[in-house]
Amino acid sequence: MGNADRVLSPEQRAELLRTLQARFEKNMNRHPGLDWAGVQSRLEANPEKLWSLHEMERTGGEPDVVGFDSQTGEYIFVDCSPESPKGRRSLCYDPEALESRKEHKPAGSAIGMAADMGIELLSEQEYRDLQKLGAFDTKTSSWVQTPPEIRRLGGAMFCDRRYSTVWTYHNGAESYYAARGFRGLLRV
Known part of the structure; x- marks a missing residue:
């Protein structure tokens, strides 16, 4: 574009x-x-x-x-949408993970879509800071920036909020779910 x-x-x-x-x-x-x-x-x-x-x-x-x-x-x-943005769900973590899928590929990746939009994924700390402003992702989850050492091993991180607590999890970077998207950050 x-x-x-x-x-x-x-x-x-x-x-x-x-x-x-x-x-x-x-x-x-x-x-x-x-x-x-x-x-x-x-x-x-x-x-x-x-x-x-x-x-x-x-x-x-x-x-x-x-x-x-x-x-x-x-x-x-x-x-700041209450749940992970609807138009950014069912995405794997990054372009490499998308390429690695042989079948049932998602429409894209969180990192790729964020780059196309000119934004970046929240870090885990930025996600936790957002949660201090309200209760977000109580029914969904959001990919967050994953440290290179975890990504090199095939993993990626995501967060959500359940039981009034913010949780950080891991999954294979090529995974995707209807209730997992990503939240972006933009500096102006």
């Missing part, structure tokens, strides 16, 4: 900004001390990031600001 394909129409841009502002204002507990004017200004200066946020929204992620990096001046957006 070329850069020309990664540009929102004025209507899409306006609709996305309205959606993001409404979510931002409804969930102030996720970003105390931050104001929408600063976020909007940063978004308008980075149209390629708006495209990525549009993809997060389109696939069911409900992205919202969960932090601000004072060193870089970047706002941190994360998928």
Whole structure:
């Protein structure tokens, strides 16, 4: 997909900004001390990031600001949908795992789709930090960034929340399930 394909129409841009502002204002507990004017200004200066946020929204992620990096001046957006985004489920972990499947291949991989969207998977710590803002993935699970030493051995990690506790598990990287997707992170 070329850069020309990664540009929102004025209507899409306006609709996305309205959606993001409404979510931002409804969930102030996720970003105390931050104001929408600063976020909007940063978004308008980075149209390629708006495209990525549009993809997060389109696939069911409900992205919202969960932090601000004072060193870089970047706002941190994360998928805040109650369950793993519907448009990003039934994916194996990465392109290598997808290639290794001989039959019953999923439609794609979490790492590959995230790269196509211009976002990254949450790390295990970022996933745990998100869970401090609410109860996410109580019926689903989400792939998280897997350390290279685990991936080299064929595994991949995922997390969920059950019994008011955040759990980290492992599975073969080539596995995929209807209730497992991934949550993304975008710095703007």
